Amino acid sequence: MPALCYAKTAVPVVSAPSRCWGRRSWWAGGLSAVLLLSACGKTDAPGAGSPAARAMPQPEVGVVTVALRDVGLVTELPGRLEASRVAQVRARAAGILQKRLFREGSDVKAGQALFTIDAAPYAAALQSAQAQLARAQANLAQASALAERYQPLVAANAVSQQEYANAVAAQKQAAADVAAGKAAVQTASINLNYASVTSPISGRIGRALVTEGALVGQGEATQLAVVQQINPVYVNFTQSAAEVMKLRRALEAGQFKKASGGDAASVRVVLDDGSEYALPGKLLFSDLTVDATTGQVTLRAEVPNPKGELLPGLYVRVRLEQAQVSDAFTLPQQAVTRTQQGDKVTVVAADGTLSPRMVKVGAARNNQWVVLDGLKAGEQVMVDGFQKLQMLPPGTPVKAVPWQAPGSAAPVPQTAPAPAAAPASGPAPAASSPAATASAAQQ
Template sequence: MALQQLLRTSLLALGLVLAACGKSEQKPAGPPGGGMPAPEVGVVTVQLQDVGLVTELPGRLEASRVAQVRARAAGIVQERLFREGSDVKAGQALYRIDSAPYQAAAASAQATLARAQANLGQAKALAERYRPLVEANAISKQEYANAVASQKAAEAEVAAGEAAVRTAQITLNYASVTAPISGRIGRSLVTEGALVGQGEPTPLATIQVIHPLYVNITQSASEVLNLRRAMEQGRLKRSGDGTQVKVLLEDGSAYGQAGRLLFSDLQVDPTSGQVALRAEVPNPAGMLLPGMYVRVLIEQAKASNAILLPQQAVTRTQQGDSVLVVGADGKTAPRQIKVGGSQDGHWVVVDGLKSGEQVVVDGFQKLQMMPPGTPVKPVPWNNGKPAAAAAPAASAASAPRS
């Protein structure tokens, strides 16, 4: 019995020793206390600056110069001398109208002038012969006065004849219809053989200058009033002269060349309550066409000490605009802000933030999974690409041993 008791005591002591050794070799499975690392969120640091307030307005393109080609001489169109849709130069011949009647009228006027010039020569010679005779009392003064009057009448007939010749030549030139301006000509409104110019000048074609183009823009009178009131109160500054504009096409793409604002109208359209603005846009390649509908981005004013925030950082609701700000303790808190406009995909914040504060831009889904008041780890947000998150400690702990 004593031997069995001794054996039982030895086995129990050996078991305790082996259990103690097994516990000493075990590694902890996770971080002490089982805590989770702080979630990373992308942030931007607030910087105050002068920011242009860009307004997007509707507009319609219009040719900078438009001229209608009309027939100023009556007759039959004999030939069209241009290709429809081509560029023409000022003075270039476009149509040829039957000029035979006008050539005959010009020849008749020239003959009438020649007859008047012959009569003038005869009357002038007679007056010169009578001058010494009247001084010698060889003829009466009345006869000399009649000769002088005949000379002056002949001079007037010559002047009238010269005017008639010029008129006939002008009318003859109208038979050749030329381009009044340089530009791009549209389709022809008449064909060869058409009778034109009867009663009133007949429209033949239209020439338009499409480089540059005008953009006719409309803006509500209330927006203009609010903008001017903000400038008077000093909250906004007027943009400099020659304000640049950007054109957005109907498909939403941006036109490659910037234009400039020419003027803002001084009156409001009583039927629409809109104020008219006009901009000028270069169009060297002819990609834009008159009549196209576009959207125009105009920087009408500048906000002093404003902030540019990515649009995804701002939550816009009926109650107002707000952002999440990371405090000194690493906790996030909502903040009400005031948005004054947009610029290149950013909101222009004019009130509610201070320089140096950090605003959350990325990582909102992580915050929704955490309880309120959870501290976060802010990392710089770089053009929509926040820094990569650290690997969880559990991954390293679960790696296989070599």
């Protein structure tokens, strides 16, 4: 009976497995399949030490190809605009201001009438002076006639010498009165002309400082307006004495040649908004003395201003093209590394190898360094990609690509995602989800 019970118990275990045993069998089968697929994948993939794994693409670095050219040395300095000529319009005749004859802020010509002062008193003074002159001229005529009449009589002893001398003296006194009368007439005429206030120079006039009806010129020459000549306009700026002396020594030694081919250096004006004024100017002079407090030398440039765009008092920056260097290179500033030994660049050879190079750097121009020595024409200098090399072993060759400044480089096209790989052969393996397998086992 026990044996029969054992057989009955053993038969169901073999022929009809329980639900729990079926799940354990599924987990064991699934794990075996995963291990088998993993083993197949490792067998098909190339090893880490295979040549395919070692053939990695060369990192790309941005380079510029240097070429010899004449480079102008440019220094940018702060400056302030100033009118080339400034004249204060003042009343030289006393009286009531009757009329303003100009539009404020307009351009005026030299001699143009600007104000009118009451001229009646000056016209009367002129008439009085003219009358005094007429009286003096009449007295002169009478005295001259008397002297001429006495001249033959004194020879005949008809009149005394004293009477003749008195007649001649009266003639000279009358002539002097005529001269004084003429001067008085001229003075009265000038004062009458002062009643019409004119512009002393050609330029742009500002606002009127007085209004009609005001009493001007009483005790002092009242200022009425200001005229400024702004074509051309001056730019006053300063430069350190050390830089000026360095430039002069270089010019005397023949290391540089003058920028514009003449005695005057070229000057460009940069406005407050960063834009460059269209017309170039020229350097007029440099001060012969150095400011003891600042160590600066005052410079002045003349800039044409036909449209009146540059206004006196405006703050600007001056780009002074002082001289130019022959047979020099220019490099972006990020390509040059400053060390304790000097300035260094990285040269990229044709085979992609990198080599550091010490160079001699001069002045800066438009965010670029002027390289005077240390490079040869046609060499490629690394500008971008330094961070990539920090993660690679030394001596790793690179691929040189032309470098473009930010903002001018063409946009890099986006790479499309790679399509999913198709199965090598046969149907795709069934889903190995435990829930799906368990559901199938239950069915």
